[in-house]
């Protein structure tokens with residue numbers, strides 16, 4: 001199995017020594033240079049020298065998105081602004097954006113991480129990497145771009161949108177690796193069909209897809225339609241951007257690049273660290289970053305860790321694909337519902353297209369969850385009776401999977417808004 005950086009295959013014992021050394025120097029530096037962390041550590045009487053082993057990590061305080069907002073824009077940076085060479089920001093649904101900064105060394109480390117992800121997805125310097133993540137404050141576009149260049153591949157900086165033009169260039173330039181959100185990959189496949197572009201006119205072989213939750217069923221669909229090997233890539237701006245973890249050829253979880261980040265899974269309610277295999281909230285500590293290093297950053301993403309060795313030869317732990325977020329988890333009449341669960345059910349029912357939205361409303365103080373899903377053009381022209389049957393089937397299957405009753409609305413082909421970046425899966429109209 002090919003890899004970009006030998007760190008990925010380090011013996012565990014040596015890797016853990018490296019992590020301890022890096023954790024110590026990170027905590028030292030943060031204590032010295034970031035007043036926020038000095039206060040937090042002083043509050044619990046913790047001195048940087050108190051870190052004797054990796055287990056001491058769990059004694060450190062958590063960092064949250066609110067901490068970043070409270071110190072908006074640059075308050076948590078650990079170096080003077082003159083050493084910051086790049087800023088990115090992510091817009092949340094509410095409040096101020098989260099702002100992150102990188103030193104020149106951070107940009108190199110990040111590019112190295114993304115180069116590793118491209119190689120894990122089967123890429124090499126021979127590839128033409130079609131970057132259809134947005135360029136700008138979002139980390140997706142520039143993140144993949146620098147990674148492709150670091151690898152020595154050819155970066156094609158498309159950014160999102162203008163799908164027909166993307167496809168024409170894909171054909172003319174011979175793009176081999178597609179980088180975009182999974183929902184946009186499906187959108188591209190659909191527009192390709194509409195344009196009458198035959199699959200053998202494009203040279204795509206792999207997809208590096210992420211930035212939003214998706215299911216294995218959606219992977220099957222993307223792989224069949226685009227005839228590529230689709231790899232899940234995970235990351236978040238606060239921690240670095242894309243390149244925190246990636247699926248190797250085994251596609252049994254995403255390797256977390258542990259020489260740069262220490263992952264933990266905690267119980268989101270109690271903050272207690274959970275053992276491997278148990279599902280909970282993902283937490284990351286940066287141990288190889290200068291501009292902005294976060295201790296035990298709570299991602300609100302739900303996953304679990306798998307410490308068993310991977311046949312690919314990488315020794316870094318694997319996180320299970322993200323099951324949803326603690327905060328886009330919908331609570332419908334007391335039942336926790338993740339859009340990904342609904343997606344997994346929908347994708348197994350023939351006759352419906354992979355485009356859906358969940359609309360939640362409150363009618364006479366009762367939550368109503370409506371699943372809006374597009375049918376395929378063939379089904380759309382069927383008899384009413386067949387459509388009703390399909391609707392009933394979807395309702396029964398979703399209900400029995402979630403344990404909560406739902407309404408189903410079949411939608412005309414192409415009536416649900418297509419995404420060019422992160423798809424909007426949930427519309428919550430409840431006023432609480």
Ligand code: DLL
Pocket residue numbers: 090133138139140143209210211212213214232233234235236237238241242243299301321322325
């Ligand atoms: O989405 C970074 C990124 C760009 C990742 C390109 C992968 C590819 P943010 O905009 O800060 O950064 O959003 C981070 O997106 O906390 C997750 O909730 C979600 N997310 C990212 N990757 C995945 C994934 C980028 N593979 C937030 N599966 C994270 C599920 C993902 N959710």
